[in-house]
Amino acid sequence: MGNEKVVFGIYNADGSFLGELQYSILKVLGRASCNLCDTTHGWNPFGKRKWKRVCNSSDLDIHLIHRDEATASQLKAAGGLPSFITESEGNWIQIMSADQLSKFKNKPSELVAELEDLFEKSNEGLDC
Numbered sequence: 001m002g003n004e005k006v007v008f009g010i011y012n013a014d015g016s017f018l019g020e021l022q023y024s025i026l027k028v029l030g031r032a033s034c035n036l037c038d039t040t041h042g043w044n045p046f047g048k049r050k051w052k053r054v055c056n057s058s059d060l061d062i063h064l065i066h067r068d069e070a071t072a073s074q075l076k077a078a079g080g081l082p083s084f085i086t087e088s089e090g091n092w093i094q095i096m097s098a099d100q101l102s103k104f105k106n107k108p109s110e111l112v113a114e115l116e117d118l119f120e121k122s123n124e125g126l127d128c
Contacts, residue, residue, distance in 0.1 A: 006061045007095065007119055008074065011036050012081035015066030035102045036082035039111060040064060054108040060116055084115060088122055095122050 012034040013023040026032030040051045055062050065074075067081055077085045077092035084096035095118040104111035 004061060005059050005119060006063065007084050007086045007115060008070075009036050009040075009062060009064045009084050010070050010074065010078050010081055011064065011066045012098075013037060013066055014068040016068065019066065019068060034082050035098070035105050036064070038105055039108055042106075048108070051108045054112045058112050058116060060112065060119060062112070062115070084118075086119060086122060093122060095119060 013019060013032075023032055023034070023037075039048075041047050067075065070078070074085060074092050075081075077094050079094055080098040082098055082101055083094055084101070085092050085094050087093075096115060100114075101111070104114065
């Protein structure tokens with residue numbers, strides 16, 4: 001195919017130790033949430049095995065980053081977080097919004113299958 005199939009998932013949390021701690025406390029209090037965090041890690045700091053298995057069997061190269069690790073252009077393309085983005089013709093574009101992502105909470109197989117479809121559509125020039 002020639003094109004790399006790279007997508008970035010951006011968490012609605014910061015990646016620093018204090019950022020992770022703050023998110024965990026706010027999550028326990030019901031004042032913060034991130035459907036992407038729930039699907040990929042839950043309470044396991046090393047990540048869920050099922051998520052890792054699904055990613056390893058996918059043609060997509062899925063990179064997960066925190067909002068404080070994303071560039072300004074990535075955050076602009078992502079819109080509301082969490083979100084999935086990819087690069088197309090030198091620009092970042094959103095391929096899955098926070099609302100779309102919420103439908104796949106704790107359903108990693110379905111999430112990655114949808115990402116694969118959306119990635120293909122984004123490279124065909126179709127609206128996602």
